[in-house]
Amino acid sequence: AQKITQTQPGMFVQEKEAVTLDCTYDTSDPSYGLFWYKQPSSGEMIFLIYQGSYDQQNATEGRYSLNFQKARKSANLVISASQLGDSAMYFCAMRDYSGSARQLTFGSGTQLTVLP
């Protein structure tokens, strides 16, 4: 079963504007973690932000914030004041207690393009 869903294959945003990348997840575990990674055209995977299921406040890291809505099982990434360097593929991922690895399960990604 698909555990992480990213419904936006591609997104466009004007430079300096904010953009929201959607992510919904599915788990029956009460304890889980949600991650966002950025993959620029150079190919490396860069960790951006983390949200734990028991965290009371939404996570923020500089211009990145995570809009965590537990009841809706969504963990959307918000990028404020977009920059040209934000153009990249963005992946949402989740770890819960299912499976012995507590592996990170990834969504299919959203390609963000920032327009000048």
Place this chain on the structure above:
Amino acid sequence: DAGITQSPRHKVTETGTPVTLRCHQTENHRYMYWYRQDPGHGLRLIHYSYGVKDTDKGEVSDGYSVSRSKTEDFLLTLESATSSQTSVYFCAISERGQGIGEKLFFGSGTQLSVL
């Protein structure tokens, strides 16, 4: 940056040939992972290791084997490569691997083409 080196960075091979990809880390992290990245699928776990000689299967393990004889090295082997194994392969590491909030650090990836 996490000290993770993948080799080779690019490889072209023919169907039916064996291929070994290497991941080397200098962080002394316990957990190591192999993922493959394909369009429309994100990253999917192939195999992982939780210590020397301790490995287990991931979501898409068929056709792949792994070995970890030293903490720093994790090898991924395609015994007989097929065109469906054309992909970008990522190695990742995590320090303990047990915490929900444990993040993964990734290598730069290996582009493998099977003709």
